[in-house]
Amino acid sequence: xxxFLHNKVRFGFIIDKNSFIRVSLSSTAIGLTGVDMGKSVLVxxxxxxxxxxxxxxxxxxxxxxxxxxAACEERAKVRGLELAFMQxxxxxxxxxxxxxxxxxxxxxxxNAAAYTHTSVAIxxxxxxxxxxxxxxxxxxxxxxxxxxxxSFIAPIAKGIICGFGIDSYLLAIDALxxxxxxxx
Ligand code: DHK
Numbered sequence: 001x002x003x004f005l006h007n008k009v010r011f012g013f014i015i016d017k018n019s020f021i022r023v024s025l026s027s028t029a030i031g032l033t034g035v036d037m038g039k040s041v042l043v044x045x046x047x048x049x050x051x052x053x054x055x056x057x058x059x060x061x062x063x064x065x066x067x068x069x070a071a072c073e074e075r076a077k078v079r080g081l082e083l084a085f086m087q088x089x090x091x092x093x094x095x096x097x098x099x100x101x102x103x104x105x106x107x108x109x110x111n112a113a114a115y116t117h118t119s120v121a122i123x124x125x126x127x128x129x130x131x132x133x134x135x136x137x138x139x140x141x142x143x144x145x146x147x148x149x150x151s152f153i154a155p156i157a158k159g160i161i162c163g164f165g166i167d168s169y170l171l172a173i174d175a176l177x178x179x180x181x182x183x184x
Pocket of ligand 1: 047111136
């Protein structure tokens with residue numbers, strides 16, 4: 001158990017399966033916590049994910065990327081994490097976002113979409129920053145076309161979550177938080 005001084009407005013409370021109690025209080029207050037606070041997660045989304053909601057809903061569902069972002073922010077708040085969320089259709093912008101995560105964020109969740117299967121540049125960027133990374137997909141890529149079975153991200157990822165729709169994102173937040181707490 002430790003005390004902390006925190007100047008971000010935030011309140012979080014969670015009791016997990018290990019009866020682990022975490023409390024954080026808001027607004028420049030002295031709080032009580034069983035964990036280190038202030039870990040930050042970057043969620044990176046690749047090409048065509050801006051079209052979620054209308055794009056092949058039988059595969060990707062009807063939720064928009066904004067819906068997914070809102071759910072991620074909610075889950076991060078419960079977990080006491082900061083969360084940044086970005087999307088780009090451009091490989092270089094994704095590489096830059098990953099590079100800029102160094103010193104800014106503590107872990108990365110990445111749905112690189114089609115670049116998962118093609119991008120050595122994204123693989124290299126993730127390897128260069130060395131942050132704990134969870135690869136995610138909305139669909140089960142292994143139950144789809146052969147070309148979606150290979151991932152350039154998998155070799156540098158802590159783990160891969162695919163096929164659970166929006167829950168792939170939420171499970172990845174939980175997984176990264178567990179890594180931060182070293183409970184894996
Ligand atoms: C999204 C895409 O856009 C595809 O290119 C990937 C991934 C799968 C997903 O399921 O989230 O193959």
